[in-house]
Amino acid sequence: MGELKQFDDYASKRDVKWHSVCQESDLIDNVGVCALLEKNQIAIFKLITGEIYAISNYDPFSKVNVLSRGITGDIKGQPVVASPIYKQHFNLKTGQCLEDESVLLPIYAVQIDDGEVQVAV
Amino acid sequence: MKKNLVVVGNGMVGHYYVEKVLEANLDYKITVIGGEPRPAYDRVHLSEYFAGKKPEELALTTREFYQDNHVNAYFGDPIVSIDKEKKCVTSQGGMTFDYDKLVLATGSYAFIPPVPGHDLPNCLAYRTIDDLGEINASAKESKVGVVVGGGLLGLECANALINLGLETHVVELSSGLMNVQLDEGGSSMLRRKIENLGVQVHTSKATELISKGNERRLKMSFADGGELETDMIVFSAGIKPYDELAKSAGLNVGERGGIVIDYRCRTSDRDIYAIGECALWGGRILGLVAPGYRMAEVAVSQLTEETTVFKGADMSTKLKLLGVDVGSIGDSLGHSEGAMRYVFSDARNEVYKSLVVNKDATKLLGAVLVGDSADYDTLLQYYLNEIDLPENPDDLILPQRDGAAAVGLGVDALPDTAQICSCNNVSKGELIAAVDDGVTTLAELKSCTKAGTTCGGCAVMAGQILNSELEKRGIAVNRDLCEHFPYTRQDLYLIIRSEKIKTFEELIARHGTGHGCDICKPAVGSILASCWNEYVLEKPITQLQDTNDHFLANMQKNGTYSIVPRVPGGEITPDKLIVLGQVAKKYNLYSKITGAQRVDLFGARVDQLPHIWEELVAAGFESGHAYAKALRTVKSCVGSTWCRYGVQDSVSMAIRLENRYKGLRSPHKTKMAVSGCTRECAEAQGKDVGVIATEKGWNLYVCGNGGMKPRHADLFASDLDDETLIKYIDRFFMFYIRTADKLQRTATWMDNLEGGLEYLQSVIIDDKLGICAELESEMEKIVDTYQCEWKTTLDNPEKMKRFRHFVNSDEKDNQVVFVQERNQIRPATNEEKLELLETA
Numbered sequence: 001m002g003e004l005k006q007f008d009d010y011a012s013k014r015d016v017k018w019h020s021v022c023q024e025s026d027l028i029d030n031v032g033v034c035a036l037l038e039k040n041q042i043a044i045f046k047l048i049t050g051e052i053y054a055i056s057n058y059d060p061f062s063k064v065n066v067l068s069r070g071i072t073g074d075i076k077g078q079p080v081v082a083s084p085i086y087k088q089h090f091n092l093k094t095g096q097c098l099e100d101e102s103v104l105l106p107i108y109a110v111q112i113d114d115g116e117v118q119v120a121v
Numbered sequence: 122m123k124k125n126l127v128v129v130g131n132g133m134v135g136h137y138y139v140e141k142v143l144e145a146n147l148d149y150k151i152t153v154i155g156g157e158p159r160p161a162y163d164r165v166h167l168s169e170y171f172a173g174k175k176p177e178e179l180a181l182t183t184r185e186f187y188q189d190n191h192v193n194a195y196f197g198d199p200i201v202s203i204d205k206e207k208k209c210v211t212s213q214g215g216m217t218f219d220y221d222k223l224v225l226a227t228g229s230y231a232f233i234p235p236v237p238g239h240d241l242p243n244c245l246a247y248r249t250i251d252d253l254g255e256i257n258a259s260a261k262e263s264k265v266g267v268v269v270g271g272g273l274l275g276l277e278c279a280n281a282l283i284n285l286g287l288e289t290h291v292v293e294l295s296s297g298l299m300n301v302q303l304d305e306g307g308s309s310m311l312r313r314k315i316e317n318l319g320v321q322v323h324t325s326k327a328t329e330l331i332s333k334g335n336e337r338r339l340k341m342s343f344a345d346g347g348e349l350e351t352d353m354i355v356f357s358a359g360i361k362p363y364d365e366l367a368k369s370a371g372l373n374v375g376e377r378g379g380i381v382i383d384y385r386c387r388t389s390d391r392d393i394y395a396i397g398e399c400a401l402w403g404g405r406i407l408g409l410v411a412p413g414y415r416m417a418e419v420a421v422s423q424l425t426e427e428t429t430v431f432k433g434a435d436m437s438t439k440l441k442l443l444g445v446d447v448g449s450i451g452d453s454l455g456h457s458e459g460a461m462r463y464v465f466s467d468a469r470n471e472v473y474k475s476l477v478v479n480k481d482a483t484k485l486l487g488a489v490l491v492g493d494s495a496d497y498d499t500l501l502q503y504y505l506n507e508i509d510l511p512e513n514p515d516d517l518i519l520p521q522r523d524g525a526a527a528v529g530l531g532v533d534a535l536p537d538t539a540q541i542c543s544c545n546n547v548s549k550g551e552l553i554a555a556v557d558d559g560v561t562t563l564a565e566l567k568s569c570t571k572a573g574t575t576c577g578g579c580a581v582m583a584g585q586i587l588n589s590e591l592e593k594r595g596i597a598v599n600r601d602l603c604e605h606f607p608y609t610r611q612d613l614y615l616i617i618r619s620e621k622i623k624t625f626e627e628l629i630a631r632h633g634t635g636h637g638c639d640i641c642k643p644a645v646g647s648i649l650a651s652c653w654n655e656y657v658l659e660k661p662i663t664q665l666q667d668t669n670d671h672f673l674a675n676m677q678k679n680g681t682y683s684i685v686p687r688v689p690g691g692e693i694t695p696d697k698l699i700v701l702g703q704v705a706k707k708y709n710l711y712s713k714i715t716g717a718q719r720v721d722l723f724g725a726r727v728d729q730l731p732h733i734w735e736e737l738v739a740a741g742f743e744s745g746h747a748y749a750k751a752l753r754t755v756k757s758c759v760g761s762t763w764c765r766y767g768v769q770d771s772v773s774m775a776i777r778l779e780n781r782y783k784g785l786r787s788p789h790k791t792k793m794a795v796s797g798c799t800r801e802c803a804e805a806q807g808k809d810v811g812v813i814a815t816e817k818g819w820n821l822y823v824c825g826n827g828g829m830k831p832r833h834a835d836l837f838a839s840d841l842d843d844e845t846l847i848k849y850i851d852r853f854f855m856f857y858i859r860t861a862d863k864l865q866r867t868a869t870w871m872d873n874l875e876g877g878l879e880y881l882q883s884v885i886i887d888d889k890l891g892i893c894a895e896l897e898s899e900m901e902k903i904v905d906t907y908q909c910e911w912k913t914t915l916d917n918p919e920k921m922k923r924f925r926h927f928v929n930s931d932e933k934d935n936q937v938v939f940v941q942e943r944n945q946i947r948p949a950t951n952e953e954k955l956e957l958l959e960t961a
Contacts (some may be wrong), residue, residue, distance in 0.1 A: 021929040026922070030636075030664035030670075033928040041927075041934070045930035048626065048636065048664075058936075063951060064680035065926075065936050069668040073638035076604070084668035084676055089639075 016109070018085075018118040027117065032068035032081065037121050043068035044117060047079060047094060053092035054110035054119050059083045060103055077121055123150040126424070127220035129366070133164055134397030134413035135226030136181055140506040141421040143190050149424070152218050153193045154210075155381060156199030156227075157249060159536030160184060165410055168277045170253045171284040172836055173799055173806075173813065173820070179250070203370035205390055222392055224420060225367060225380060229360035229408070230399040234269070238331030242337055243353040246358075247278040250814035253838065256355060257959045260285040262421040263352030265337055268289075268360030269328065269948070271298040276442040278357040279320055286816065290321045290349065293339070294358070299322060302438065302449035306466055307489040310473035314445045314492060317471075323349070339691040360408055362399045375401040384430040386420040394420045402431065409436060411543050416858060418546070435505060435543060439490075439497045448490035448497040451504045452477055457486050460945050464516045474518040476500070482514055498582045506539050532585045541586065542572035542579045549586060556590040563587055564872040584875040602863060603640040610788065610863040614648050623653060625660040644863045647750055650786035651858045652899075656913050658920050669748035670765030672924065673910050674730055679948035682730060682938055683723040684710070686737050690757045691718025700740040708733055710946045717792065719745060724939060724946050727923045734911045743783070743909040750864075751786045754791065755779040756804065760797030760814070769814030771797035774843070781847065785854060785905050788861040788870075792826070806834045809867040810850055813841065819846045823853060823881070824867040832868045835878050838886060848897065852885045855896035866901075 020037035021044070029048040034041055034057045041057035045068075057065045062085035070081040075098060080089040089098040090105055097103035109120035126142065126149035128135055139153055155161070162179040170179065187194035198214040203700025209219045217827040231246035233239055243259050246252050247268075260266065266282040268275050271293030282289040291298070297308035298315075312322050327344040334340035337350040361377040373381040373389040379401025386394045386402075397413035398406060407413070412434030419431040439448040455462050459480035466473045474496070477487035485503040496518060503510065503517075511517065535541075537550035547570050560566050563584045567573050573580035600609045606629075608616070614630070616763060622628050625645050629637060636646075646665030650657060657663065657670055669675050674682035686701070701720050705712045708729055725733055745754060755778045758764065760771030775795040782793070794805035795812040811822035817840040825834025838849060861870040874880055883889040914920050926934045938954045939946040949957060 009654060028660060028663060028930055034926060035165075036927040036930045036932060044928075062680070063936075064678070065934050066668070066676070069676075071639040071642050071667065072664070073605075073642060074636045075638055079633075079636075080638070082202065085678070087639060090420045109741075 016120045018074060018111070018113070018120050020116045020118050024112050024115050024117055030072045032070065032072070034065070034068035035119060036121060040106075040108075040121060041065045042117065042119055042121075043070075043081070044110060045072055045081060046112075046117075052110050052112060052117070053079065054108035055081070055090060055092055055095055056106040058105070059085055059088075060105070061086050061088055067072050080109065123148055124221035125149065125219050126151050126222050126224070127218050128224045128226060129210065130226035130228055130363075130397075130399070131157070131161045131194070131196065132226060132228040132397065132412050133161055134180065134228070134417055136161035137414050138224060138226060138396060138417035138420060139187075139192060140851075141417055142424070143192075144724075145421055145425055147421075147424050149222070152220075153187065153192055153194040154198065154212060155194070156219070157195045157251070158197035159250065160196060162250060164248075165252075167253065168281040168284070171257070173801070176250050178833060198226070200366060203366060203369055203372075205393070208392065208703060220392070222424065225388070225392070225393065225395040225399055226397045226417075227363040227366060227399040228397075229362045229406070231356055232359040232361045233356045234328065234358060236328050236331055238339075239356070241331055241333075242340065244331060245353065245355050247274065247281070247355050247357040253281075256281065256353075257285070259353045260287055263287055263338075265290070265351045265353075267349065267351040267354045268343065269354060269356045271295075271322065271324065272301060272357075272359065273299060273438070273440070273442070274359075275281070275357040276315070278355050279315075280443045282355070283318070284322065287353075288321075289319070289494055290323060290351065291315075292326045292328065292349070293322070293324045294327055295324065298322065299447070299449075302452055302453055302489075303447070303491065304462070304475055304489050306464055306475060307447075307449075307453075307473050307491045310466065310471060310491045311442075311445060311447060314471050315443050318443055318445075320443065323347075337642070350369075353759045360398060360406070362406055363399070363911050364399055367393075367395065367399070375404070379406050382416075384419075384432065385423055385428065385654055386416050386431055386582060387423070394423070396420050403433065407434060407436065407834070409434075409438065411546075412436070414544070414546065435540075437504070437543070439494050439501075446490065446492060446494035448488070448494040448500075450488040450497070450501055452487035453487070453489045455487065460486055463518065465515070465520075467520070476514055476518060477715065478510065478514055483510055485510055485514070488518075498579065502535055502539055502582075506536055508534065532582060532589050535586075537882070541582055542570075545571040545574065547572040552583060552586050553590055555901045556587060556594070560587070561591060561596070562873055563875070564869055567872065580877055581875050593602050600862070602644060603638055605629060605635045605637050606639050608632065610644055610648070611860055613645065614651075614859055617645075617648050618652055623649065623655075625649075625665055626661065637665075637666075640863075643670075643750075646670070646774045647786050647788065651903070654784075654786075655905050656908065656915060657910060657930075658917075658923075672727055672730060673734075673744060673748055673914065674725065675748045677723060677948070679937055680934065681723070681729065681948075682725050683721050683747075684725055684730070684733060684737075685715065685719050685745040686742035686781070687745040688719045688754075689779040689783070690755055690772050692757075692772055692776060697740060700737070700742075704733055704736050707736075709939075709946060711947060718752060718756050719747075721747070724948075726926065726933060726937060728931075728933075731915060731921050731924045735915055738909070738912050738915060744911045746784055746910075749786060750788065750790050751784060751785075752779075752782040752791050755782075756792075756794035756808070758795075758797050758802035760795075764797055767797035767814070767815055769819065771795040771803065771812075771814055772821070774812065775803075777843075778850070781904055782850075782854065784910070785903055787854065787858050787863050789866045791854070791857075791867065807831065808834060810834075810853065812846065818842050821846060821849055824871040824878075826866055826868050830868075835871075837878070837882060849885055851900040852893050852896045853881075855899050856881075856892075857885060859896075 027046045032043050032045045043057040044054045046052045070084045072081050079092040095105035095107040161181045199214045200210045202211045211217045231248040259531045264648040266287040267290045268279045269290050269292050328344050330342040334350040338352045339726045341349045364374045364380050366382040368374045380395040382395050382400045396416035422429040437450040455477040460477050463476040472492040475489045488500045539549045572583045600940045642665040705722050711724050713721050715721050755775040757771045758774030761767035791809040794803040794808045796803040796805045807825050807827045811834045812822045819841045820839050821837045822834035823837045940949045
């Protein structure tokens, strides 16, 4: 997966900026949405447990932007989304692909603040 | 140089021989010469030709098979002479083949009694596919048909005449039907049963003359002075071995025909073998396919290091004649010294069973079953393996009263050498070996051992052995749906129904662990839809849907969707066709006609879907559910309305069926078709449910499919009226939904049902489980709660909000790029995409 840009851990960035992308009420439990931020497509999932995750929307196996439309769940305790195209699973916390350890997707910091869904880039 | 092996004859046994030689990987150049114009076909199931089977469906092999295996094969040019000195054979057309070893598998022909008039027109034989063509042609001009011969073949043939719609008579020389296999009681019960089916049986009738008739085309005159008028006569009074070739070559033949062979299947010439029905072994012609196969194996072994010998073969047989179950085992006539018989006869239910036991009643020597052959497998094992009989052997055939435990024979009692599948000679030991190699399902067991794949009679027992072996190994075969549910799909279905569970959270809280995954969520979503039929985008269940169900369209490889509106029965008005064209043009969609008589429009972005559907719904289209594991379409031919050959209105029936079952979600997608006549232009036999018109109504076929592993559907019931047809389909679908595994299509589902087709018939037609009323009411509920998911979605602004690519922007996904090909769009390849995005 050489074409993937190495992900820079957001926490190490000096100037983290939160962007509002939608209202919490726009989200359905366990169903993703996709936000566009500085040309990045970001898939956001609020799980039924209340946890919220943001991960790249790009599926490196099918090479299309579709992960926000995948089914969420947990595999061996890890929260995951399954690609709707070829069904690989990605850990929502880390971006790690469960079927191919060489594949790591960018993840993003995400929070809900006063009913607003915010992502840091 | 390789030695030459020449096989004369390409019937079932001749072909089996070649297969076995190929398996043994011997250093021979193989040549096959068949006298019939086509490669080997299944003669055992010949009468299915009249139930609609095509010659190619009866085929056991193809010319390509021989080519691919480097076998020289010639058909339609029979061998007419053998030169033992020069070791060569010559065909009618003058071709000559040298041999080192020669195998004669020339088979047999129908015995036609030398009665004056036997060669009149419309006096036919029943033996080959070509014979069937002639019978068919003659039957078209006939009202009445006579079969001469009341044996096994004769009754098969009578079945064919009934299927052709003739008034059918059976004329038998001896005093009873099937008197080679059945004792007197069994024979008369069989007679009674088939007379109830409308076949007129005449026994002890010796035909003396066939002449021109008065009322009908032909007249038969009998030795007792009686006469019978008929339009056609089919001879099926036994077989005669084809031994002329052997005889003229100077090989020993029997007085009454048959090439004499020894226990190695050698003829009087050491380099010539004879196998199958042309061979005379121990003074007998063995007229069944299983002994022929055994001879073939023995003959092949003679070319190897490990030779085997032929010691005769079991002539037991179980079959369905005119729908009547008949079984005959071993010495069914009780000729053995000291043999005693137990008889059970139930005139009200028309069941007859008898056992032949040795003089101290410890071993089973033979048995006869008429009207109920459920005990056949068990009795056969007692017979073949000489298992000690229970204290009261009659318990084996007496009916079970309430509360009494069945006196059966557990499969564990069988020795490993017990032959389970006699058609393919598969022993219990071989089945166990397959389980050792990791087989866990009946379908796998059948495909890797071939057990139960010819007549299917042993499939139940094979299934029992499989289960028992798995249990012994402590392999609870893990059929859990996934890590979240310790249940199968079937279990979950029953739980959801009985506990009236409506949401995934409720189910997983009560019966699972964790939060679910992409395996269990869609499966549960599908079950909820099959049970309660709620709108799939309702909040608690929308998360369960695959992206296709979620956006009510089919995701393609570039993340865009395709749209397939419903076109019931494939019938569409010009106006609607124009709308499809206009919409496709407006949104620049790639258009393609599907195999299911619909139009698929490709390349719609998620935000375009509602706009496109708004126009489609306004024009009267409904969702086609191409995105769902649900009923897709009911394909149809134009039927009797337009077609010169149609016998029923297939289009109206297809539309009625499609409107009834549209949107029915099931373990996998399902497809249907309706053909207006037996020409089958709608290809209904390739569908989960196929309907084919007959003169009297509809034939129902089930469990076919195309795709990766094509399978023809099986005939389930014949000549149904509209209401019965729909009743059976209702029950069939709901039973499938209730009992199939996740993503299991109907074909695999049935292959895995113990008892297969017959079991399914007993559940759906005879209501063996007493659930038919329930199944029907479940279906009624689904039909009553149908809604077009797209219409509901368009009426709901909240749901419409989901159809956008970005939650925070109206921009399009710039990764979706199309190029033009043949005047339409197609997704750009990755290289094209990079190039286009760079220049942009």
